[in-house]
Amino acid sequence: GEKMGLAALNGREIPKQDKVFGISGRAKAAIKEKGHENVANATIGALLDDDGGLIVLSSVDEAVKSLEPSQYAEYAPIAGTPGFKAAAIQAALGGYETSRHIGIVSTPGGTGSLTNAIANYSCPGDKILTHNWCWPNYKNIAAEQGRGFETFEMFDEDGKFNLADFEYKVNKLLRIQDRLVLILNTPANNPTGYSLSLEEWKSIIEILNRVPDDKVVALVVDIAYIDFAGDEKKVREFIPELEKLKSNVLPLLAYSTSKTFTFYGFRCAALICLADSEEIADEFVKVCSYSSRSTWSNSPRGPQEVVAKIYSDKELLAKVDEERKEFRDMLLARGRAFEEEAKKVNLKIVPFRAGFFVSIPCENPDALSAKLEESDVYCVPMDKGVRVSIASISEAKCRKLPAIIKDALQSL
Ligand code: PLP
Incomplete structure (x- = not known):
């Protein structure tokens, strides 16, 4: 960490600016300029629908409002x-x-x-x-x-x-x-x-x-x-x-x-x-x-x-579980789509079973993430690879991404 000001840093490495914040800001700007359908914002750690809206369980929403x-x-x-x-x-x-x-x-x-x-x-x-x-x-x-x-x-x-x-x-x-x-x-x-x-x-x-x-x-x-x-x-x-x-x-x-x-x-x-x-x-x-x-x-x-x-x-619990299951199945389908396409184009991914994210191992995650931005794909560079949030992009985009990532990797 850099010397900042009056605060006691106590050994913590506090970045001047959050890297992910910068990437998601550029993703939002790209969506505004080029339209949601032409940009993949795979940075977000929340479950979004295919149009990029936050999914909120309606049965839970009703309970909140009561x-x-x-x-x-x-x-x-x-x-x-x-x-x-x-x-x-x-x-x-x-x-x-x-x-x-x-x-x-x-x-x-x-x-x-x-x-x-x-x-x-x-x-x-x-x-x-x-x-x-x-x-x-x-x-x-x-x-x-x-x-x-x-x-x-x-x-x-x-x-x-x-x-x-x-x-x-x-x-x-x-x-x-x-x-x-x-x-x-x-x-x-x-x-x-x-x-x-x-x-x-x-x-x-x-x-x-x-x-x-x-x-x-x-x-x-x-x-x-x-x-x-x-x-x-x-x-x-x-x-x-x-x-x-x-x-x-x-x-x-x-x-x-x-x-x-x-x-x-x-x-x-x-x-x-x-x-x-x-x-x-x-x-x-x-x-x-x-x-x-x-x-x-x-x-x-x-x-x-x-x-x-x-x-x-x-009854309410059954309703919540049912509603969640529908979204879970949607998410699992996105994961399978990504996996299938990755296999087709021979893109190596970290062993994946289910969930919000898929990771692609690589030597230089920052460079890969920057390269992907040129194709309007936004994801999060980690220590040993880039993280793609399949929770925040549609199944169609999950199908498109592996080929784009494979190309980006090869061009580095
Ligand atoms: N653990 C993991 C692996 C997470 O990714 C998160 C949130 O992103 C959390 C725990 C904690 O989430 P919260 O504090 O919102 O419950």
Whole structure:
């Protein structure tokens, strides 16, 4: 980071200007000049319809509009309203019954859940661990709290999830620190669209169960995209596996309503622990509530009331699920279209299963992204490739993009 002014930078690398902000500004300008149909703005991390309009579930919208003033005006309890907590557990687990002890604390967005997990299960100076293809904000959330950041290679040369490097990095960090916050963003990972298979999950659990008993691991599963990853039951198959973890490895689910209920701006989420004792679950609620109280205090009440209302009304819940499924199928079709065309033109993409994004690995992501702008294609350069948001472009554009990207790559 550059020296800025009076602010204490505290080791954080704060860019002068946000790169993505610049790209999306140019995308908007291009749309204005050339028309929406002639531009692909694949920078946006929200689900848009084919015309570029934000998709909002109408059943959810109706529930929002039925709120009584006191339901949104009043403070919510720090850990969340009882109705929301019950609903969020159901929503996250998808009806799966766990024998574990559940602790839950509401947060303003999945972002808040990650903040809370890092604040309470790592120490200043510790490094958190995640896969090298990841949401860049993980590093910033860690840095904000004086935590370092380390990644393992997400894929090996054969494009398989890299369990060897995963194990190596877990053990390496636990030789130098007593605790490890480990974040796995699956299913429908941002930025790759990868989802861990059940077999890979089993191996991950085995590896974590070999961690020495005197070390503590918080395994944060960031399930922000779970409801757009495929069949509701299938995408939650990993949850029972978490019950096999030893006592010193605590599974945490970072559940967010941002995508699931098209609530991005409402800031409504929860961090859920599946502890193997009541004491650990109680401790989780206490420490996370304390952190909440001293950072954002309570979370917005309005969206919690809405989620509770949806889960207390079977008919309404069915309507919401049905409506979401339609949009999920639309998104899955976009993903398949992109994959198919990529195969046809021999464009290499990072292993993709489902979700909002597809990534293209390349040597110089900034150069590729700049080159693509010349063809009115706007996407986000990451460390090891460019991220294309299929959530924000039509299936027709998903079909066109691979050939354009292949050409751009070859012309670099
Ligand atoms: N995790 C991942 C991987 C994300 O991409 C996002 C949002 O883009 C979040 C978590 C958090 O979202 P929110 O704070 O809006 O719930």
